[in-house]
Amino acid sequence: MKNSLYIVIVGCGRLGAHLANQLSRDGNSVVVIDRDETTFNHLSSGFSGFRIGGDATQMAVLQQAKLKKADIFIATTHEDNVNLMVAQVARKIFRVPHVLARVFDPKREEVYAHLGIDTICPTSVAADIFLRAIANGAAETEGSRS
């Protein structure tokens, strides 16, 4: 990621803000969209991108974010349906080359893949890490308890 990219992020909760802060720090042009402008408090003082207070399911808001110019679009709201819808619009209508979406329900990952949208399911990822930690710790545990 040597050149600066134009990145639009929907949702400025913990995940969206974390990504926005990091990607802005890395020298990219970042636009963050959230219906709830109080979430912009999650952005660090070093965030040099733009904030748009608005509903990303409205075309006007996506146009305001200059989605046509975007290299990367990331949907991180807490609603799978919103993420699916805006990611589809970004991919199909604005032809953003790289679209990523958070998806809470792992069953939906397949649908996204068909639409050319990369997904990540935090629940599955977190569960896998917990299960690995348990498997690693179980040997000691069994030793001390049996």
Place this chain on the structure above:
Amino acid sequence: MKNSLYIVIVGCGRLGAHLANQLSRDGNSVVVIDRDETTFNHLSSGFSGFRIGGDATQMAVLQQAKLKKADIFIATTHEDNVNLMVAQVARKIFRVPHVLARVFDPKREEVYAHLGIDTICPTSVAADIFLRAIANGAAETEGSRS
């Protein structure tokens, strides 16, 4: 993890239920605690453990879950303060050998480590995966857009 373990999970949201289902399927004895009994709907029909509807910050509830017998304790509620509190109680009072907690605020991970509690921060994990996907995709993106 060859032998069956006795595992107590606090919080039956997506993550807690996912872990409970998997760990029960693996042949462990699992107890799930949640204040909100409707969350038990997340458990699969194959879940063979116990459900306790109650507030895990109450000692009586933890005693009912036979925490003294537990090999592993996992705190997965949506509140960092609750997770920190119950994890501490499990570790210090009930002497559960292996205690894990979900923590949303990465700044708190250090505190947990001092208390002998393993943590996982889904936001950090998800962000890392997104950032890796972006870094991998950026080469193609730059090629198509420059």
